[in-house]
Amino acid sequence: MSYVLLGYGATLGTLGVYALRVVVRGRALSRRARVTR
Amino acid sequence: MTATRTPPQAARGRRRLWVAGAVIAAALGFLLLQGLGEATVYFKTADEAVAQKEDLGDRRFRLEGAVVPGTVEAVPGRVAFEVRGTGGSTVGVVHQGDPPELFQPDIPVVLEGRWDGERYASDRIMVKHTSEYRAENPDRVDDYVGKDRAGGQ
Amino acid sequence: MSTPARNQASFILGAAALLALASTIVLGLGLPPTLEQGPYARLIAIHPPLAWAAYLAFGVTAVASVLYLWQRTRSRVWDRVAASSAEVGVVFTALTLVTGSIWGRPTWGVWWTWDARLTSTALLLALFLGYLALRGVQTDVHTRAKRSAIAALVAVVDVPIVHFSVDWWRTLHQGRSLAQLTPQSDLDGSYVAVMLLGFVAMTLVYGWLLVERYRVEALEEHFDDQGLGLALEERRAEGEAVAVP
Structure with a gap:
């Protein structure tokens, strides 16, 4: 069972971290775009 | 743009391209040799x-x-x-x-x-497992061996 | 660059993806143990859907690459779509390998083996990591776009090889799970339902990640272009002062 949790955890964790990175970068860039415009 | 600025940049770009190409080629070569060579007749x-x-x-x-x-x-x-x-x-x-x-x-x-x-x-x-997902059920202990075994030739 | 309507669409897509993913995880963990694999079969609710999302991502990269290479549809939009989708696809491919490995350890008895399915999937990851590395090489926008589009079309050839490897060669890996989704198959009903939900969830997650990643790509290019313009102006100003021949 711990293998199952490991698999689900790795999936959720990786997708979560990646999504967060993309969203944070997107926010920062659009803020910069608003400021420079 | 004047030509004086491009050579070092272009050279660096070309070097990175070669490095990237070499890494890809090495990875492909390794995987092909290691894997597909023996994988075609896996067992x-x-x-x-x-x-x-x-x-x-x-x-x-x-x-x-x-x-x-x-x-x-x-x-x-x-x-x-x-x-x-x-x-x-x-x-x-x-x-x-x-x-x-x-x-x-x-x-x-x-x-x-x-x-x-x-x-x-x-x-x-x-x-070796099959892609069968039957819930555990004591009333139904069928013989599942023999299906989905040899795969391709 | 980011209109309210687009933000709202992305928000709705993101919420739907999150809901579907959460349901898949809850229902997936609640699946009954199976005759053959015991509790480990529960990983099947996410592993094939992750692989599907990777196929989809690289398929989109390939289509966008063709649209860029074709003169009549050429647009930087397609180059950005190709780049964004490839990066998301790499994440899904890596997760396919990781979840497969975690499943393989208790069920096969090994984390890894060089059979055709595993090898061709590892190759797929290497190919698209190479694609992303190629995109990192500094050059002008058009050269990079054209070069990466051709590379993507070479790399995507491995997708059908991965998919049909279990039919073409002998593998330790089981046959295609999608081929099993027929009424007469030996899949437990709950497995069919949760696996289908998993496919929907990973498709939505992919779609949302693509939209968000595209936004980043577009903004980065916007600033790169601006930076280039600024650099050119500086050069011109310098040129006037120093008078380079």
């Missing part, structure tokens, strides 16, 4: 292993067959059993090490090892 069936015994000598190869019920004798660190191919040939196996968790009679396995006299000396047991 020999028990029938083939018996038929080609002479040719195989003591070369390492993977052997596939279903574990014959009633032949499994396990002591800590060692297990002996027979595997049977779909054509009916059986091979006696001696495995050094403990079998994996889901190892049991009647399931197809892939072994790594070589012929050692009349027996096959294995050092790795891999349990």
